Amino acid sequence: MAERITLAHGGGGVQMQELIRRELLPACDETLGRALEDAALLPGAERIVLTTDSYVVRPAVFPGGDLGRLAVCGTVNDLAMRGAQPAYLSLGLIVEEGTEIELLRTVMRSVQKTCVETGVKLVTGDFKVVEKHSGDGIFANTTGVGFLRSRSAPSVSRARPGDKVLLNGPLGQHGVAILAARGELTLQATVESDCAPLSDLVEALLEAGGDGVHTLHDPTRGGLAAALNEIAQTAGVAVEVSERNFPRDPGVEGACDLLGLDRLQVANEGKLVALVAPEVAEPVLEAMRGHASGRQAALIGEALEGPAGRVTLRTVLGTRRIVDSPSGELLPRIC
Amino acid sequence: MPEEVALAKEVRALARQIARAVKKPVQFMEVCGTHAHAVGRLGLRQLLPEKLTLLSGPGCPVCVTPTGEIDWALELAATPEITVATFGDMIRVPGSRQSLADLRAQGANIQVVYSPMQALELAVEHSDRQWVFIGVGFETTAPTVAATIQTAARQGADNFSVLCCHKLIPPAMRALLAAGEVRIDGFLAPGHVSAILGLEPYQAVADEYHVPCVVAGFEAHDILRALLALARQVREKRAAVENEYERTVRPEGNPLARAVMEEVFEIVDARWRGLGVLPQSGYALREKYARFDAVRRYGLRPSNAGEHPLCHCGEVLRGVRRPLDCPAFADACTPEHPLGPCMVSSEGACAASYRYERIGK
Incomplete structure (x- = not known):
């Protein structure tokens, strides 16, 4: 049977990564390397x-x-x-x-x-x-x-064990706003997409952290889960984040609970995750909080030695679980 | 946040009480995919004493649907004049040859819906096509499907039908105990199903097999409180039906929902993946609603399609094999390339273990 493209290939998760590596990357210039x-x-x-x-x-x-x-x-x-x-x-x-x-x-x-x-x-x-x-x-x-802006560009491959993980605001607003706009669910709270430019925030953050800002990544399709997994796999580190430190948006959380969505896997369009050297974490966080797109910024976790590629969440109960890259089609045509 | 801190404290206190209550090794089973996922997502097994094993049973409706019924859905979707409407959960479940997702990529008309009523609305809107809703689910989902069929009958929506694969949970609980293949010292009874059924159907389980049943909600403290109640019953050698989800589950359940089901469905023998044919364990459309029955409308023939030879979903559904002990787990079988439904349904036990519990693997 002829292999065909399914919506899962566009979901931002495992299948998309597989397809890109197998079918698209071979045509790319080799200086690109393996990092996406x-x-x-x-x-x-x-x-x-x-x-x-x-x-x-x-x-x-x-x-x-x-x-x-x-x-x-x-x-x-x-x-x-x-x-x-x-x-x-x-x-x-x-x-x-x-x-x-x-x-x-x-x-x-x-x-x-x-x-x-x-x-x-x-x-x-x-x-x-x-x-x-x-x-x-x-x-x-x-x-x-x-x-x-400077010689050393942040890269998903530059994350190091000990790096602090920073996030500029609550997760899942874009994905939930799109679902609500499709009329596929009736929500009590209005959720607006976080769609916003982040270049000013990045400028402020780089000014504060300089070369200590190792990685910046925007958790769009596939959400924070996909973004952290990409970073962990590419940089060969483990990442652990703590649920208790996450910036909150009760409207999004309610909608996700109702729909059985994991807000770590829902798309964002105005969020970034930064992995920075521990000594610059405080000044970078402060710089982020001084910016409109980073008022709720928080230190949510840390990069660890290994096992390479593993992302875990410390729950509010103190237990730990895997944070997996999403699989299949979460929400087609989210962006 | 203080609220969460208080909750975490309560949960840890419950975990300590459970540890004190469990003297000898015990094995409890949940029979609800939402419980399986809550346990994984919240990391609850890490809070339980070593002597307490929490098994997953046949609680994921998509997973217990046998390959033959999945193949029916595929057969319908492959028919050009039919649009199949389904919950998203079914899309990637493998039939004997392919999945609905594969068929959709080949051009089949498959529409993901959030409710059976939405499927009927689409059928009314696009009346030039035949629409078939894939009715998969336990007593929680079946009433909304029954109500949709009643509405379709009132509206005379003749281009709408239902592939009825609905099943009942208490017969499966009894079948597991009767088989005696796995030791079950207590059932964590499903919250949503019990909201419809009430407590009465579990009484037979408790009386006949002397196995306690405690209805549980889906938050960490709900689940732990129910496990504590089970542990205490075992220690006291009692086998009662208790309700630890009183904010949602009334002892009498929801008689209105049951009446709707009673009017539309009759209870029949049904085939379950992993359990075989269980007497009086499934719903079928009554004669009065025969024209909305996709099996009759399209003359679907029973199929003997078996499972993938490497797939152990049947054992997982009986609680004989835990997902992490399956040789195919995260190897031959992944969410991207599933051998069976337990790995790919959003309520599947293997999907929960894969997503949340692979820390040591």
């Missing part, structure tokens, strides 16, 4: 950082954001995770026949506004229309170019 970073440093163009991302979120407009804001923030954030100052953006749109022009206007207004907010310039683009049913509303792709 949020953005690439370019050999021969030492300060330039490049990334690309596609956005297929359904619905295109949701509480706390829309496709346009997401398409700018997502790419800006991927650049920021390598310590780059985002500078230029391209935008490609694939629009389904029959889509209302007003939706396109909404998306473009958001793109423009978010570009201004982040100081990034939209400099080139592409526009395609496909027949009805060949797409769904608007799909977007943005490519971002940024410039490294």
